[in-house]
Amino acid sequence: MTYDLASQPFGNTIGTDDIVDALEFLDDWEARYAYIIDLGKQVPAMPEALRTEARLVRGCQSQVWLETRHDPATGRLWLGIDSDALIVKGLAAIVLAAYNGKSPAEVLAFDIDALFARLDLMRHLSMTRGNGLRAMVQRIKDTARACA
């Protein structure tokens, strides 16, 4: 099974504006979380063989795996994210929408905290050891810095 990061929807057909529009339209928590879970289901599963210790970002409550591929020809940074928890995977889809296929400079310039704050999801990003998301964002930025 190939793990094609360039053709997955997030960062390609689904951008952060689409997600902001949808979430700001949904006003009760049930619809919002159903939407976030649905986003997660659209993120391609990371093949088992790639779920290695090196790609693992360990959280206290859930885990995240991150694959980063920098294409020197186009300068783009391609990302693959998976999680054992559905809601975390949905939140990861939002991170992908922001970062996937961007240049390292664009990744470093993007204010992910502002996005999550606007979506009223900051709580999930600021948990330092709970779900691994914060550490994952840090790892993406470190990779972007190394490629820039």
Next chain:
Amino acid sequence: MSAPDIGALRAQFPLLARTLAGDKPLVYLDNAATTQKPLAVIEAVDDYYRQYNSNVHRGAHQLADHATQVMEAARTSVQRFINAREDAEVIFTRGTTESINLVACSWARTFLKAGDEIIVSALEHHANLVPWQMACQATGAKLRVIPMNDAGELDLDGYRALLGERTRLVACTHVSNALGTVNPVRDIIAAAKSAGALVLIDGAQAVSHLPVDVQALGCDFYVFSGHKLFAPTGTGVLWGRRELLDAMPPWHGGGEMIETVSYETSTYNKLPYKFEAGTPHIAGNIGLGAAIDWFTAQDRAALAAHEDALLAELTARATAIPGLKPVGTARHKVSVFSFLMDGAHPHDVGTLLDQQGVAVRTGHHCTMPLMQRLGVPGTVRASLSVYNTRDDIDRFIAALEKVRKFL
């Protein structure tokens, strides 16, 4: 024993009256992580800072006398609460973790040698496991683990088989934080004593649910945290038998713990101050005394019966939900209902419960070896305290039903 007025008791906990986002009433079922605080505790801490804030044991003024007197009265409250022989055997610490580390650093590193053995149980919190691993690494001692069955009950025959002349210490939890199992600590202690070993009991999850009498138990050390017992965070207790504490070297050096100091050497203060270097958490310790005084003034037998009835009802109703699987089904349990939902990650369940105002804990509960033994990545844990009600359980069950439709 009459039915306790839980409504009146709840009214003493201001936080329980608050609502969460979306005006949802709070259903607080994370008591094994920390309990809420009654007014008696909040006001005791407030009063200290407003009326007599000062350092203890040294000031030549009225405020210092007052602070010293109230903090030492808190020590006496602890002594009575666990029926220690004398209050000098009660050491104030930052919590259970620090209490265990104190024994692991002072006692274990002084008295253990290569080949000695420490026994812990399969149910231990990392706080009653990692300090002993570290002590073993430093001394060459070995760690042995009491096995358990799939229900989460310790295997006492397996335990007796581990005991031997090399056993120096048995460090075991009174109540499992992850599963709620109440361990037969009397039997565990008696068997260890027959083998000539010392026993440390981790009472972090026990003291707010079960009466504790350290002399009747016959253990050598008993440790617990204040914050799981209605007291401020950053407070805790190490109780130890005087003969042992006297023989142990100090752990931290500094002020308060010394008698005389020269550049060449120092002599150490008497118990309990030998183990309380630096300015203590005066406000916290005063709050701990207030918490214990508040708790012991309640009809504890009636509150325990109330909690047991709630746990039985919660367990029965939650277990009836299709696809819900309890984790830990020991015959003797308090407070805790740990579970998994078919195909759902615990973190997802916890997040969706939180959206409905229900506060639970999810994850490995700082018991990773236990989770591995049970073959689960973690659990969702609901844990009760004296102020929970049938209404809390109704809301919890309704919230779980909704989660089930989601995932």
